[in-house]
Amino acid sequence: MLTLDQVKLKSKARIVGLQQVIEAATVALIERCYARGVNVVITQGLRTYAEQDGLYAKGRTSQQLAAVGLSYVAAQPNEQVVTKARGGYSNHNFGWAIDFALLLPDGRSVSWDTLRDGDKDSLPDWSEVVEEAKKLGFEWGGDWRTFKDMPHLQMVFGLSTTQLRIGREPSKAQIAAAYAVIDKLQEEAEELSQAEKQELAALRSEVKELAAVVSGLSKSKVTERVSKLEDRASIKAPEWAQPAVKAAVNAGLIDTPEGGSQDFYRILTVLDRAGLLTTIHEGDK
Numbered sequence: 001m002l003t004l005d006q007v008k009l010k011s012k013a014r015i016v017g018l019q020q021v022i023e024a025a026t027v028a029l030i031e032r033c034y035a036r037g038v039n040v041v042i043t044q045g046l047r048t049y050a051e052q053d054g055l056y057a058k059g060r061t062s063q064q065l066a067a068v069g070l071s072y073v074a075a076q077p078n079e080q081v082v083t084k085a086r087g088g089y090s091n092h093n094f095g096w097a098i099d100f101a102l103l104l105p106d107g108r109s110v111s112w113d114t115l116r117d118g119d120k121d122s123l124p125d126w127s128e129v130v131e132e133a134k135k136l137g138f139e140w141g142g143d144w145r146t147f148k149d150m151p152h153l154q155m156v157f158g159l160s161t162t163q164l165r166i167g168r169e170p171s172k173a174q175i176a177a178a179y180a181v182i183d184k185l186q187e188e189a190e191e192l193s194q195a196e197k198q199e200l201a202a203l204r205s206e207v208k209e210l211a212a213v214v215s216g217l218s219k220s221k222v223t224e225r226v227s228k229l230e231d232r233a234s235i236k237a238p239e240w241a242q243p244a245v246k247a248a249v250n251a252g253l254i255d256t257p258e259g260g261s262q263d264f265y266r267i268l269t270v271l272d273r274a275g276l277l278t279t280i281h282e283g284d285k
């Protein structure tokens, strides 16, 4: 299983240059999805105008590019169209948008399969990411009526790219409100993980107590009981007791597999099924 740090590292370079509130929301998104068993990778963050123009050239002829003033961009008419936005017309160009995909368990491969259920919770991982993203205040490109953009997430605060191109920015109040949503979710997650930590600590001490009980069944005590039982009416080891007898011999508890009583074999079997014969054996090493 990948650690949260490993998952985060995959997106580190793509987060650079994003608007601060988008960066905060993106980090929170990666963490929250990880907590749900879904690993997210950010495949696109800030895009320069030139990079955007390069994407816009895919699936378009030089005439089409020239028509929008991009005669200097190399056309790629044989490719598939990937965007309707040229440089300055995408929210990616201003750091208000990201694209995500699913990071597969090998920590390298990426999936755009929107139906994949890697954490086997009967929910598509993609939908889980979208759900978390929306909680954090993102708008999802998959909700758009025309040109559904499934990997796309953005926060634009009601601003159009036309406004962004001339340098308009969200108000301080809008940004503060966005942070408040993110912070509240993060605080809740923190409280939850505190509760989990306490539960884990309680479990740990329980396991310690159990281990103490098991180790209390020292070899000498078990040997003592075993030899007492051996003295009773001896019979040939029955078929059902064979695994336990074998284990007891291996554990060095008895020398001869034959000649114990019915009770002897029964208790030996109980001890074996409880895993105690192996425990004693391993403890001796």
Ligand SMILES: [Zn+2]
Pocket (backbone or CB within 6 Å): 044, 092, 097, 098, 099, 149, 151, 152, 153
């Ligand atoms: Zn996008």
